Amino acid sequence: MKKMNPERAKAYFRLRTTLICIYLGIGVLVSFVVVLFAENLSSFTVMGIPLPYYMGSQGAIVTFIVLLFFNAIISDAVDKKFGLVPKDDPEEKDQAVNQ
Amino acid sequence: MDAQFTVSLALIVATFGLYIGIAVYNKARATSDFYVAGRGVPPVFNGMAIGADWMSAASFIGLAGTVMILGYDGLAYIMGWTGGYLLLTFLLAPQLRKYGRYTVPEFIGDRYRSNTARLIAAVATIIISFTYSVGQLSGSGVVIGRLLEVDTMIGTLIGVVLIAFYSAMGGMKGITWTQVAQYLVLIIAYLIPVIFMSLQLTQNPVPWLSYGEVISEMRVLDQELGISEYIVPFTEGSKWQFIALMFTLMAGTAGLPHVIVRFYTVKTMKAARWSGAWALLFIGLLYLSAPAYAAFSRFILMTQVAGSSLGNLPAWTEAWVDTGKLSLADGNGDGVLQWTELVISNDIVVMATPEIANLGIFIIGLMAAGAMAAALSTAGGLMIAISAALSHDIYFRSINPNASEKKRLSVGRWSIVLATVVAGLVALNPPGAITQIVAWAFALASGSFFPALLLGVWWKRANGPGVIAGMIVGLTVTLSYIFASKFGGFTILGIIDTGAGVFGASAAILANVIVSLLTAPPSQQTQDEVTDLRYPEQIEYKNGEYWLKKVK
Numbered sequence: 001m002k003k004m005n006p007e008r009a010k011a012y013f014r015l016r017t018t019l020i021c022i023y024l025g026i027g028v029l030v031s032f033v034v035v036l037f038a039e040n041l042s043s044f045t046v047m048g049i050p051l052p053y054y055m056g057s058q059g060a061i062v063t064f065i066v067l068l069f070f071n072a073i074i075s076d077a078v079d080k081k082f083g084l085v086p087k088d089d090p091e092e093k094d095q096a097v098n099q
Numbered sequence: 100m101d102a103q104f105t106v107s108l109a110l111i112v113a114t115f116g117l118y119i120g121i122a123v124y125n126k127a128r129a130t131s132d133f134y135v136a137g138r139g140v141p142p143v144f145n146g147m148a149i150g151a152d153w154m155s156a157a158s159f160i161g162l163a164g165t166v167m168i169l170g171y172d173g174l175a176y177i178m179g180w181t182g183g184y185l186l187l188t189f190l191l192a193p194q195l196r197k198y199g200r201y202t203v204p205e206f207i208g209d210r211y212r213s214n215t216a217r218l219i220a221a222v223a224t225i226i227i228s229f230t231y232s233v234g235q236l237s238g239s240g241v242v243i244g245r246l247l248e249v250d251t252m253i254g255t256l257i258g259v260v261l262i263a264f265y266s267a268m269g270g271m272k273g274i275t276w277t278q279v280a281q282y283l284v285l286i287i288a289y290l291i292p293v294i295f296m297s298l299q300l301t302q303n304p305v306p307w308l309s310y311g312e313v314i315s316e317m318r319v320l321d322q323e324l325g326i327s328e329y330i331v332p333f334t335e336g337s338k339w340q341f342i343a344l345m346f347t348l349m350a351g352t353a354g355l356p357h358v359i360v361r362f363y364t365v366k367t368m369k370a371a372r373w374s375g376a377w378a379l380l381f382i383g384l385l386y387l388s389a390p391a392y393a394a395f396s397r398f399i400l401m402t403q404v405a406g407s408s409l410g411n412l413p414a415w416t417e418a419w420v421d422t423g424k425l426s427l428a429d430g431n432g433d434g435v436l437q438w439t440e441l442v443i444s445n446d447i448v449v450m451a452t453p454e455i456a457n458l459g460i461f462i463i464g465l466m467a468a469g470a471m472a473a474a475l476s477t478a479g480g481l482m483i484a485i486s487a488a489l490s491h492d493i494y495f496r497s498i499n500p501n502a503s504e505k506k507r508l509s510v511g512r513w514s515i516v517l518a519t520v521v522a523g524l525v526a527l528n529p530p531g532a533i534t535q536i537v538a539w540a541f542a543l544a545s546g547s548f549f550p551a552l553l554l555g556v557w558w559k560r561a562n563g564p565g566v567i568a569g570m571i572v573g574l575t576v577t578l579s580y581i582f583a584s585k586f587g588g589f590t591i592l593g594i595i596d597t598g599a600g601v602f603g604a605s606a607a608i609l610a611n612v613i614v615s616l617l618t619a620p621p622s623q624q625t626q627d628e629v630t631d632l633r634y635p636e637q638i639e640y641k642n643g644e645y646w647l648k649k650v651k
Contacts, residue, residue, distance in 0.1 A: 004638060004645035013633045020189045027185045031178045035341055038171075038332040047311035053330040056174030057166075057390035058307065061181045065383050068188055068376035075372055083647075084637045 012082050019074060023067045030060045107464035114284055114468045118475065121280055122273035135201055136272040136364040145370070146377025148275045149361045151282035151476035153180075153352075153378070154385055155231070156238020159285060159473035162385075163392035164445030170328075172335040173393070177386050179345040181379060183352020186549075188375030191353055193368035194556045194632040201363070202484075203356040203548065204492040210555045212625060213563035214497065219570050221492035223547045224356045228481040228488075229522055231355075231540040235481065236519075236526035239474040241424070241446050242467050251424075252527055259523030266475075266482040267515045270508075274479045275364060281476035286384055288469020289449075293388050296395040296456045306391035313394045320401055324438060329397065336593060343598030350604050351541025354548030357477075357484035368635050396448050399455055405438035412436065415454035419447055482515045489514040539581060539596065546577035546603020554611050559629035565615030573607025 034041065038052040046054040079085055131138065140148065158180070166173035200206050204224055208217025240255030266274070293306045303309035314330060321328045328334075333341060352358065362371045404413065412427065419425040424444040427436055450470065453462040490511035495502055502510070547570045554561040554569070580599040583589040594601070620626070631640040639646045 002647050004647045006643075006645055009634065009638060009640075009645040012638075016633075023189060024185065027182060031182055031345065032342060035178075035332075035338070035345070038338070042332070047308065048315040049311045050330050052332055053171055053174065053314070054311075056171065056178055058387055060178050061383050061386055064181050064185055065376070065379050067185065068372075068379050071189065072369075072372045072376045076369065079369070079635060079637075084635055 008082065012078070012084075015078060016075070019071070019078075023071055027064060027067060030055060030063045034060070103460045103463060106460045107467045110461075110464040110468040111471055114280075114472060117280055118277045121277045125273040125276050131201075132270055132272040135360070136270075136275045138364060138366055140275055140364040142365060142370045142373035143377050144279050145275070145361060145365050145374040146381050147282040148278040148364075149358065149374060149378035150381035150385075151278035151285065151472070152361055152480035153358055153382055153477070154282075154285065154473055155477040156235045156241075156470060156474035158385060158389075159289065159470050160238050160241060160447075160449055161445050162449075163389040163396065164443070164448035166390050167393035167397045167448050168443070168445050169335050171330055171332040172341060174390070175341045175344040176348065177389065179348025180352060181383060181386050182345070183349040184375055184379040184382070186349055186353035187358070187362075188372060188379075191552050191556060192359065192362040192375055193371040195359060195552070196362050196365065196371040197368050197632055197636060198628075199363075202487045202492055203359050203552070204488055205496070207548075207551055207555065207566065208492070208496070210625070210629070211551075211561070211563045211566045212621065213567065216551075216563055216566045216570070217492055218497065219567060220548070220551070221488040223543070223570065223574065224488040224492075225485050225518075227355065227540050227543050227547075228357055228484045229518065230543065231357075232478055232481045232485075232518070232522045233526045234540075235474045235478040236523050238446075239471060239478075240526065241450065242470040242474070255523060255526050259519055259526070263516050263519035263523075266479045266519065267512045270511075271360075271364065271483055274476075274483055275361075277479065278476045281472040282381060284472040285469040285476070286381070288465045288472070289385050289388060292449075292453050292456065292458055292462055292466065293392050293395065295458050295462070296399075296452065297391065299456060300395055300398065306395070307387055310391040310394040313398045317394070317398055317401065326439070329394075336595065339592035340594045340598050343592075343594040343601040346604075347542050347545050347598050347600030350545035350549040351543075351600055354544040354552060355541075356488070356544075356548065357480040359552075360484060360487070361480070392449060392452065396452055396455065400441065400443070401438055403455075405436060405441055408435050410434075413455070415451060418454075419451055425451075478519070482518060485518045486511040486514045489518075542577050542581060542597065542600035542603060543574065545600030546573035546607055550604055550607035550611055554608065554615075556629070556632055558612075558615075559626040560620055561611055561615045562618060562621045564618045565611040565613075568614040569607040569611030572610035573603045576606040577603030 034052055034055045041051045044051040046059070049057070076085075162176060165176060195203075195206055198206055198210065200209060202221075202224075204217045204220035207220040208214060236255055236259055237251070240251045240257075242254065243257045244251040244254030294304055297306035297309045298304050301309040301312050317329050332338070336344075362374060365371055365374055404416070409427070416425060416427065420427065424447040426442040428440055428442070450466060453459070453466055490507055494510050495507055499506075550569050550573055551566050555566065577599050580589075580602050581596040584594070584599070585596040591602075627640055627642065631638075634640065634645075637648060639648055
C-alpha cells in the first residue's frame, strides 16, 4: 500500500461525478423533458411516428443503452488515466475463458 | 389431447428439465454461493441474468398489451422500466458492490449502524418482493391456464407448485446460471413472433423499423372510427400522472432488492458498471419490441377481427374467451362485432399473437415456454430476496447469530417454500391486473429503498434515526396515497395509485434529511466508509488519507 495524493483522489471523484451528472442530464432530457413538451413536439415525425411516441418507444431506450456503454468505457479510461487498473485484471481473464 | 397441447407441453417440460439440471449442477455449497453466487459471475452473463431476473411475467405477457390498450400513455412503462437502470448503474450499484454485503437490508443496517433500520428494510423487502411475486404467479397462471385449457385459477395453482419446487432447489449460484438460460429462452420466444408478424404485415423482417408504417395506417383507421387516436399523448391520464408513473418505475427499479442483489454477484465496481450496460442492452431487446407487438396486434384486431360477423370469427378467439381474458359482446345486436365491442385483457396480446398471426404450433409452444421462463426467473430471484431477508437479515443477524451454515441454508430453503405458497394463495384472486400489482411494488420500493440507498451512498451525514424516519414516512405516504386514490378517489394533479412513488420518495428524502440534521452525525468511521465508496477497489480511504492498494 502506498499513499495517494489527496488532491488527485478528489480530482478523480469530481471528474466521475461531473460525467455522471452529464449522463443523467441527457437521460432526463430524452425522457422527462420530451414528455413535458409532448403536445408541442407531436408535429415532428420519425419513420412515420410522431416524435413523442417515437422517443418513448425507441429513442429514449436506445439513448439509455448508449449512455450506459459510454459510461462503462469512459470510466475504464478514467481509471486508467489515474493509474487504477490492476496489471492482471482477473475479470477479463474470466471472460476470455468463457467466450 | 391435440397436437398443440403435446408440442407446448413438450417444450415446457424440456426447458424445465434444462433449468433444474443447471440448478442441480450449480448447487450452492457455501453461504456466499447461496446469497451472492460466490461473487464470480462475469458481467455479460450477469447482464443476461439481470435481464431474466428483471423481465417478469408482467413484462413478457402484459407489457405489449398495456401499450396496445393505453397507446402513448403505456410508454411510461417502457421508459420507466429501462430508465431505472441509469439510476441504478450511475448512482447505486457499483458503490453497493464495493460495500460488499449479502443483502440490501444488510447494507442499510451496517451503513446506518442501526439494527432497527435493517429490520425495517428486511420487512420492506419481504412486502415488496411478495407483492411482486403475486404478479409472477398469476402470470404463470395465464400461461398454464391457456396451455392446458383450464381456468386461470387452476393454472396459478400449478405454477405455485412448480415455482416453490424450483426456487428452493438451488441458491443464488444455481439461480444465476438458470436465469442465463431463461433469458435466452424468453428473448427468442419474444422476438420470433414479432419478426414474423412484421414480415406478414409489412414485408420487412425488422419490426423496430417497420411498425411506423402500421402506426400511420392506424391513425387513418382511428380517425374513420372517430375514436381517440393511438399515438395521441395523455388520453388515459394526465401528463403529471405519466411523469409520476415514469419516475416511480425508475426509482422503484433502482430500489428493488432482488435486482440490486444481482450486482453483488460480480467481482468489482468496474464489473458492476459493465453488468448494468449489458443488462439494459438485453432488456432493451424486449422493451423495444413491445410497442411493435402492440401496433401489429392492434392493427390485426382492427382490420381482421373487428367488422366480421359473430358467427364467422377466427378460431383462436374461442379458446381465449374460455379463459375469461377476451370478451366479444355484440352490444347493438347487429350480428357484427364492432371494434368498440371487443374487450381484450392486456394479458393476452402477446400470448395470443402467434395464433392471431397463424404462426403454427411450434411457435405457440415456444411462447408458452418463454412466458414460463420469464415468470420462473423473476420468481426465483424474488424468492431468494425474501429468503435472504428472512434467513440472513432477520434470523441470522438478529435472532440466532451463532447458527451453523447448514441451519442457515435450511431456514433459507423453508422460507422460500412458505413464501411461494402464501403468494400463490393471494394470486388466486389477484387484486387488479398484473401490471398494476407490479406497479404498486415499484411505488413501495421507490418510497423506501431508493431514498435510503441514495442518501446512504451519496450523503455521509445521513444517520440511523434519519433513515428510520425516512423509510417509515416513505412507506406510510406511499401506502396512504395508493389507498386514498384507489379507493377514496383522492388525487393530486391527476396522479393515481401507480404514481404514488413520487410522493413517497420525496417525503422519505425530506424526512431522512431533516431527522439526520436534527440528530448527532454518524461516527467518523462511518463517514470514512461512505467517502470510501466514491473510489474503485484500488483506493482505500482511511482517517483522511487515500491509500493505493494492489488488487489481486
